[in-house]
Amino acid sequence: MRIGLFGRLGSGNIGNDATLEAVLAYLKAERPDAVLDSLCSGPERVTERYGVPAAQLGWLAGSQPARGPKPIRLAVSLGRIVAGSVIDTWRIMSWVRRHDVVVIPGMGVLETTLPQRPWELPWSQFVMSLSGKLFGVKVAFVSVGANVIRERVNGWLLSRSARLAYYRSFRDEQSLGAAQKMRMAGLSDQVYPDLVFALPTLPIAPAGDSVGVGVMAFPGGDEDRAHAEQIQEEYTAKMTQFVERLLADGRRVRLLIGDEADEAVVLDVQSRVQSAHVVYEPFTSTDELMNQLGTVDTVIGTRFHTVLFGLKLGKPTIAIGYGRKHLAVMEQFGVEEWFQDIRELDAERLYKQFAALQGERVRVVGTIDERLRMVRGRLDEQFADLTAVLFGGRS
Incomplete structure (x- = not known):
């Protein structure tokens, strides 16, 4: 065959x-x-x-x-x-x-x-x-x-x-x-x-106290071609603002990608922040992504499969969605309140969601684990x- x-x-x-x-x-x-x-x-x-x-x-x-x-x-x-x-x-x-x-x-x-x-x-x-x-x-x-x-x-x-x-x-x-x-x-x-x-979920390192922040190249959809650069800049600026808010709160940040096209955005955010507490290590495989996600205690993802891998590893996860699929998978796992639409992205609201999620960790992790079995x-x-x-x- x-x-x-x-x-x-x-x-x-x-x-x-x-x-x-x-x-x-x-x-x-x-x-x-x-x-x-x-x-x-x-x-x-x-x-x-x-x-x-x-x-x-x-x-x-x-x-x-x-x-x-x-x-x-x-x-x-x-x-x-x-x-x-x-x-x-x-x-x-x-x-x-x-x-x-x-x-x-x-x-x-x-x-x-x-x-x-x-x-x-x-x-x-x-x-x-x-x-x-x-x-x-x-x-x-x-x-x-x-x-x-x-x-x-x-x-x-x-x-x-x-x-x-x-x-x-x-x-x-x-x-x-x-x-x-x-x-x-x-x-x-x-x-x-x-x-x-x-x-299969490979053995991964124990999670530390850093936050995994996944960013992506986002020029909008087909109808947004004339404004693609502006859309990308607004998204990058908001994600930079969110990372700076995490740093001000004493958190460490690991930047993540889901596609090679995202690397330029990661490097842009890193250069704007200029902090030793913001780490980015290039990777190209699913195993490498899972290993890096294993070191963080919370995931904030934009690229769809960054969100999926966060959930797969049982991590408290916030999804920034550029399509209905993000909300759909969060609903599938019973954690739909931890979601924002990328076109209405608000960095301060995102930080408030992150802070609230820390207080709900035990419940959220239990819900994700239960849904993973199903x-x-x-x-x-x-x-x-x-x-x-x-x-x-x-x-």
Whole structure:
């Protein structure tokens, strides 16, 4: 059996790679005889880190911007997009037809909470699902995120890619509800927790008294492109203000990221604060993220999977959400009061939430631990369901 893994994997996003790790562990346990490979954003990293042969997703990946007068740049860019779409279509279809099963392991692949162009992942994903339908390949979207998509072209491509799939499951009720509104979901589709919670928790160092503060590159959504720099600056300034408030209270701070793109923001915050009590140590893997989170006593996260890993490790966690998914996972764990929307972020309110959370630590940790047991049980059910559908003949 040939099984392919598809998506923004190996691209520097730690959450995406975490869901890949969870599915790889499942496949190697369930089908150790299978031949695995991947069509992904970072093939070199996927092959080096996981030993899975991989090819580049996106013919235009890494190409240099066009130069010259604006009309020439526009013409060259348009030509590249058209040529890239044609080449990618042929490459994706050729890749899919060589497999029995193609798995999209988690991720927010049916979301548009962060900017993306129609000719990027939406087109590639549509071609992948259509190819599966044409060639009789079982395409499975496993515990994915979804939202109601306002951009017409992205919405059409992503909804069709989901509807053409052989199997779909969603990582929260909000995602399933959005998928139903977009007519992406079928009547038998189920909600299972994010695949991150299926990863083993490695032994970690005892927690100290520092606070883990996760920041991210946040330019807004597709509709905010004209104001992206201003949005990023306002967010960075507010997170800097919050870190300074923690320092004034005598706390130590460990800065965290969830994607390589976030490092510039971390370094910006660190340079603005200029304190020996603010630490940032680069990391690129899920194990390294868990090790660093293990040293803190509280997590404040923006990047979605920083929040997930905080909860996974049983840490009192505050989520700064750029999508409904943040609130959904906090509700799933019974701690939804510890949440702020990133577009209404208030640094002083965030500090008050942090201070209140310290007084509720015992209750909050107990609630998280109880929900973690339920989440792990549901993921066992997810993998049993996946086995029956993909390998047991059930449709």
